[in-house]
């Protein structure tokens with residue numbers, strides 16, 4: 001199995017977005033200096049497994065590179081994208097067309113994760129967790145419907161397995177290799193993806209459960225949380241995983257410390273996970 005981590009441009013945010021601030025207005029730039037803004041990467045992941053290809057999140061759309069953000073929220077989550085960095089362009093270089101993708105799995109419906117969907121309408125299927133889609137009606141401002149309403153999103157239910165901070169997970173291929181673990185807090189339906197090799201080593205794509213490298217160690221919550229209590233439990237769970245010698249990487253979606261790379265994960269043979277940075 002191969003897992004490719006791509007950076008689809010950046011998002012320019014106030015520090016209150018990655019690092020929870022006691023003043024909830026700071027993340028919107030109210031009472032906060034523009035010079036404190038941070039440019040964080042926006043990631044998308046391609047997983048190739050047994051001839052199947054799935055994408056987890058899409059990053060910004062091609063349109064964004066041309067016209068900028070169409071939504072009024074763009075000061076506090078401003079997209080920065082060069083044409084050549086669009087996901088569709090990066091996949092084209094690998095000779096992968098949208099119609100070659102078996103599924104697109106959305107970790108949650110924030111627009112920096114769904115914006116690129118409009119470039120991938122030819123993919124075979126689209127998925128998000130049932131609690132995530134149920135919440136979309138409560139987030140009229142946060143969720144930009146026009147970034148995901150053009151595709152038919154199939155809902156999946158997490159299974160109660162006792163695994164993860166909420167005890168819920170979903171096994172994508174049914175073989176235990178790629179498991180979506182519900183890590184609620186930032187949103188209720190958010191998942192982190194745990195990818196496991198035959199030798200027991202694993203990596204976790206933590207999506208927006210944590211933002212920065214230090215967030216896990218110092219238990220720093222994201223600025224946007226639907227439930228700080230759940231978010232805390234999810235970060236604590238990641239912290240426990242980080243102490244496990246079999247856990248080789250925890251990659252937040254917007255963590256500048258995580259570089260674009262391809263990770264070789266052997267799910268059949270007893271071989272160590274290998275990390276190959278993109279040139």
Ligand SMILES: [Zn+2]
Nearest residue numbers: 110112208253
């Ligand atoms: Zn995000």
